[in-house]
Amino acid sequence: MKKESKNIKKNKIVDQFEFDEFQKWKIEKEKERIKTHVPTIYGYARVSTEEQHLEPQIKQLKNSGAKKIYQEKWTGTTTKRPIFEKLISLLLSGDTLMVTKLDRFARNTQEALTTVEDLNKRGIKINILNMGYFDDSPNGKLMFTMFSAFAQFEHDLIVSRTQEGKAYAKKYDPHYKDGRPKKFTEEQVELAWELRKQGNTYKMINRKTGISIKTLQRRFNELKLKDSE
Structure with missing residues (x-):
């Protein structure tokens, strides 16, 4: 036990020495960089x-x-x-x-x-x-x-106008949905989901439908939640 304790202490000393040497090396390198520096x-x-x-x-x-x-x-x-x-x-x-x-x-x-x-x-x-x-x-x-x-x-004005536009759309447009419009239709995603249930891998479905693997995973998770409700 004492021997193990001595080894730990010795390793700490070695680690500290290596760290100090590294710090000295960094300082010298920085001095050299400043000395040879050409304005860029x-x-x-x-x-x-x-x-x-x-x-x-x-x-x-x-x-x-x-x-x-x-x-x-x-x-x-x-x-x-x-x-x-x-x-x-x-x-x-x-x-x-x-x-x-x-x-x-x-x-x-x-x-x-x-x-x-x-x-x-x-x-x-x-x-x-x-x-x-x-x-x-x-x-x-x-x-x-x-x-x-x-x-x-200008930035605050753009944000304010965007928020006002969203608020107006939410109030007067029954079809308004917040966020970016989905790139793929529900029918395309459901077709991809059927391919998945048939045993196709994500890569195979991606090649067949053009839908990215990340999008497939996200949309499939949404469908799983719907099925469980």
Whole structure:
């Protein structure tokens, strides 16, 4: 038992030593990166849904001089943007962060101003192509606050109009259903369900009907619930 306890203690010391060595290695690598750094223009492209395309933004960023481009598909309502956060952490003094529009850079006024302040303190330029460069000067802050506020106002207005439209449709349209319309009819799904009951695999049904496996699984679960009621 004592021997086992000694081994555990020894392993902890070794683990701590390896961790400390790794931390030293990281610090040295970062110093080397800063020392040999060449100021670079980084582009960032983002869309909010899987259906949207990144290519137009990427092309615009390249044409405007971006040398390295980071991209991601992420909803505008989530608080997480891992690719953007990674890019921000990589930027060094003298670099430029380029985006096509303000809403690609931040989701609201406060976030935009906080990010701008942080990047300016680190000596990083921000170029929003449909506005221009933003810096830490009083004029730069004023202009950026104004444009950010307008972008937030526009977003809130769209949300408000969408909600009003849904409320009106729910009240006056008896056939209105919230959410996206279903791509496949009930008859198509029921046919697929019959194929499943006959022993066909999801892949076989997908080839025969064109309905994705995820959709088949979801719709079949709905049918099972109906049958059990």
